[in-house]
Every structure is written in C-alpha cells, then in structure tokens.
Amino acid sequence: MTTTTEEFKTCTKCKTEFLIEEFYTRADRPGWHVPQCKYCTKAKVRETQETRRARVKEQYEAGTLEVIEEKWCRICDEVKPSSQFYMKWDSKDYLSHACKSCHKYDCKIRARIKKKKANA
Ligand SMILES: [Zn+2]
Numbered sequence: 585m586t587t588t589t590e591e592f593k594t595c596t597k598c599k600t601e602f603l604i605e606e607f608y609t610r611a612d613r614p615g616w617h618v619p620q621c622k623y624c625t626k627a628k629v630r631e632t633q634e635t636r637r638a639r640v641k642e643q644y645e646a647g648t649l650e651v652i653e654e655k656w657c658r659i660c661d662e663v664k665p666s667s668q669f670y671m672k673w674d675s676k677d678y679l680s681h682a683c684k685s686c687h688k689y690d691c692k693i694r695a696r697i698k699k700k701k702a703n704a
C-alpha cells in the first residue's frame with residue numbers, strides 16, 4: 585500500500601469519526617464501506633448471537649427444542665446419541681463438535697498445549 589490519503593468516515597451508529605479502514609467493505613460492492621464502524625458491526629453480531637443463544641436455551645429448558653438424535657463425533661469418528669454430547673447453544677445443531685469423552689480429552693490436550701506455551 586503506497587496510498588497516504590487518510591480518509592475518515594462517521595459511523596452511523598456511534599456517531600464517531602474513524603479512519604476508513606475501521607469500516608468493513610463488501611466484496612460485491614468495491615469501494616463501498618458499510619455505514620457502521622467495525623466495533624458497532626461486531627457488537628451487533630455478538631448481540632444477534634446472544635439473542636439466538638438465549639432463545640435456544642429457553643426452548644431447550646421448555647423442552648420444545650428439536651435436537652438431532654445422533655451425531656457423528658469427528659474426534660473418535662463414532663456416531664453417538666446426542667445425550668453423549670454437551671450442548672452448545674451457538675452451534676448449528678446445538679451440540680458440541682466432540683462427544684463428552686472426547687471433549688475431556690480435547691480439553692486435556694489444549695491445556696497441555698497452553699502449559700507448554702507458558703513454559704516456553
Ligand atoms: Zn460505530
């Protein structure tokens with residue numbers, strides 16, 4: 585990048601002026617920037633996810649949530665009943681990617697990696 589022109593844009597949400605780089609662009613609209621800054625866009629995404637998670641949880645507690653009966657665990661490569669998986673509200677099928685036993689194993693590996701990094 586050799587361009588030095590600093591362009592500013594005001595976010596329509598927080599009304600703050602930011603450098604143009606702080607705004608997302610869209611692949612289908614070259615040169616166009618979304619009206620809201622990155623921070624407001626991210627906050628909105630988070631809000632949507634939280635709303636969805638809360639709704640899913642509510643349905644689950646009310647017993648009206650439709651959860652698949654079986655799921656393939658990509659770690660042990662086995663199809664197990666959904667009760668063998670932890671709930672994960674923001675995932676597509678509301679279940680964790682790994683079964684409960686693999687989940688423990690997965691966490692252990694992650695903890696070990698973390699420890700290794702901390703010692704390094
Ligand atoms: Zn903003």
Ligand SMILES: [Zn+2]
Binds near residue numbers: 683
């Ligand atoms: Zn598994």
